[in-house]
Every structure is written in C-alpha cells, then in structure tokens.
Amino acid sequence: MRLGIRLLFGFFLVTGLAAFFTLRVFMAEVKPSVREVMEDMMVDTANILAELAGDDLAAGAIADGRFASHVRNYARRPIDAQIWGLAKQSLDFRVYVTDAGGKVVFDSENAATGQDYSRWRDVALTLRGEYGARATREVQQDDRSSVMYVAAPVQRDGKIIGVLTVAKPMSTIQAFIDRAERKILLSGALLLVLSLAIGVAVTLWVVWSIRKLRGYANAVGQGEKPAVPQIPGELGELAMAVDAMRLKLEGHEYIEDYVRALTHELKSPLAAIRGAGELLQDELPEDARREFSGQVLAQSGRMQALVDRMLELTKLEQRHAQVERERLPWAGVLKPFEVAAGSRAQHAVKVVISPEHADVHAEPGLLGLALSNLMENARSFAPQGSTITLEAGPDRIAVQDSGPGVADYALPRLGERFFSTVRPDGHTKGSGLGLAIVRQIMLLHGGRMVVRNTQPGLRVELHF
Secondary structure, three states, X not given: OOHHHHHHHHHHHHHHHHHHHHHHHHXXXXXXXXXXXXXXXXXXXXXXXXXXXXXXXXXXXXXOOHHHHHHHHHHHOOOOEEEOOEEEOOOOOEEEEEEOOOEEEEEOOOOOOOOEOOOOHHHHHHHOOOOOEEEEEOOOOOHHHEEEEXXXXXXXXXXXXXXXXXXXXXXXXXXXXXXXXXXXXXXXXXXHHHHHHHHHHHHHHHHHHHXXXXXXXXXXXXXOOOOOOOXXXXXXXXXXXXXXXXHHHHHHHHHHHHHHHHHHHHHHHHHHHHHHHHHHOOOOOHHHHHHHHHHHHHHHHHHHHHHHHHHHHHHHHOOOOOOOOEEEEHHHHHHHHHHHHHOOOOOXXXXXXXXXXXXXXXXXXXXXXXXXXXXXXXXXXXXXXXXXXXXXXXXXXXXXXOOOOOOHHHHHHOOOOOOOOEOOOOOOEOOOHHHHHHHHHHHHOOOEEEEEEOOOOEEEEEEO
C-alpha cells in the first residue's frame, strides 16, 4: 500500500472514530437534556399552580371554583406559535389535584376524578414532603408515548392539604428533539467531510514533500547537482540536513576520486619523460637528442593539457551558482567554429541551422566551452579531409563526424571522467575529460547529452 493511501486511511480512521463517538455522545444526550429542561419548567409551573389552587382546595370547592374554571379555559385557548421554525398549535399541560389522602378531586381532562393516586410516585413522595415526579409510558417499549408528571404540595398554615400535578406528553416536544438530532447528524457529516478534505490536503502535501525529497535523492544518486527542495517545516530541515551531509561526503569522495584518477593518468607521461630524461643523460647523436627532447616537450604538454582540463572540470563540478542564461542565435554562436575550420586543412565544417533564426537559451561561456570540446573530440576521431557537421535547432545542437565511432559497450560510459577509447591511429588516447566537461555543462543547464553511432561516425547531441 502506498504511503499516501496509508496516511489518508489512518487519518480517516482516526477522524471517523472520533466523529462516531462524539456524535453518539451528542445523540445520547439530546433527549435527556430536553427532558431535564422541560422538567425544570414544569417544577416552576406546578408550584405556581399549587399556590393558585390552595384557596379553592381548602374551601372544598376545587372542582367548581375559580381555579378549575381558569384551567379549563386555558385548555380551550386557541394557540398558533412559531417556536424557532416549528409550529405549536395545542396547549398540552394536564393538571390534576388530589386531597391529603391522595384522592383525585380535580382533573383538567376529567379522566381520573375520584381515583386513588396515593401510590403514584408524584403524589406519594409529595405527600411525604419530598420532591415527587414520574414518567409513565402509555404504550410499552415506545419511549415517544412517555408522559412526564411533576407534582407540588398544596399547603395551608404549613400543612400539606393536597398535591397538584402537572403532566406533559413527551410527544409534544419530540419535534424539537428530532430537529436537534438532524442538525447534529448534518453537522457531524459536514465535520466528517471537512476532516476528510483536510486529511486529503495534508496527505497530498506530505506525499508531495516526500516525492520532492525522493526526486532530489534520485538526482543526486545519478550524479546531478539539483537545488535543495524548498519545503516548509521539519521536512525542509531534513532536506537541508541531507544536502549538508551530501556536500561533506561528496567532498571526501571527490578528492579521493580525483587524486586516484589523476595519479593514474599522469603515470604514462611521467614514465615517458623519465625514460627520455635518462637517455638524454648519455652521449647521443644530435637526431636522437632532438627526438627525446621533443618527446619530453610533448609529454609535458600532454600533462599540462590534462591539468588544465582537470581544473575546468573541477570548477564546473563544484559550481553551485545558477546558470546565467541568455538567448543566443545559433548563427552567431557557430560562426567562429566555421571560420576556425577554414584556416585548417585537416577538416571542413558544415553548419546547418533549421530554422534559420533558431537560438539557444544558455550561458555563453559554458556553451562555447562545450562546443569547443565537442569539436576537438570530433577532430580527434574524424579522418583527415572529412567534414564535421553542426546541426542546430531551437535549444539543441548535434555534432556529427565521419570517424569509426565507438564500440556499443562504450557508449553508456562516454562522459565519465578519464574514460576514453583509442583513436583511429591506434596509438594516442585522450583523457576522456572533454566529454565529461560537456556532460557537466549540460547538467548545469538541466539538459542532457546523447551519444550514438551513425555508421560511419559518431553523433553527439546536446538538448538544452
């Protein structure tokens, strides 16, 4: 399973479980909370009505007195109230009063008058001086049919002379409970969607950051020198730390590699100079002395050229500044190479630019250095009197010679430091630094060098 999917799955799992348990708690608390609020209001209502019913109950006229008349008038009142978007069109309080023995002496619905309610919790507890309340289901296993009863004592001269109970069906507030539950569910679903969106965004950011780090590491592994990815936070600090470690490791490896390679390349010319020097110490004919002196000069020149190219390549490989590109027309860039070839008899240079006004976006100095090394490499392998062709187009150029090319196994290694093949004369062999310099210049430009055999000849293409 990919990292992004694992992160998203983990985030969604944690968020989903949190949302599930949170919603479950909210849903479980809605109905009890509404009941608690309703019971609180019914306590106030019951105590107010108990005070109002006291005179009639003490006078024995509770069933026909002013209190009973007012309660019956309340039940017949028309009502049409909009309560936070919900319509209330009925008055739902039921009121009944018992005497000190628990017998119902007044019922607003005339359903229980004369019955003994002394064993019901609301009446029994209130007659004992305690808080009396109960909830009774009219239909078993159906919580919506529940009716809440809250009682208050009717007192005279500090004595309880009866109990007044206020009843209200839970079904009358069920619409409010259902609406609250719907809002909670919708809010929970919205929260889950938003959490998922945030999880997707965070996952994409983490995966994007890790992919940038991976791309950076792959580029370093291929010998490139990419810029450190700009990533905020700890991943950015990790990228900087990895880059610092890379520079230190590269520094050690770079020095070791160069010392080893340079020592190997200098062995041959040093051995030739040493041998010629030993022979020059003896008495030699003038022709032999001139020959060995020329050999010393030739090998010294070879070492000088090797050191110069080493310095050029070292500067390129250690360069960290950005390439300063310019738009350069190929006609102006390639003219000096065509003119220089005209002064030499060994090779002709043919320049082909298509379209005519094609140009290249590159740093002028580095572009000239790359083309110089390509031309020198082509002259080394092309037969005398042959033509070297420069084919240029938008941000690309190819150098084509008519030499023998190189073996297929060697193609992938062209551009490595100190890797070279034997020249057509069978004797001289280059340092391999020319194409290494070209390859490094292309890496600095973010481009690539492509080498292939064309039978005859070798074709080197630069794509900027």
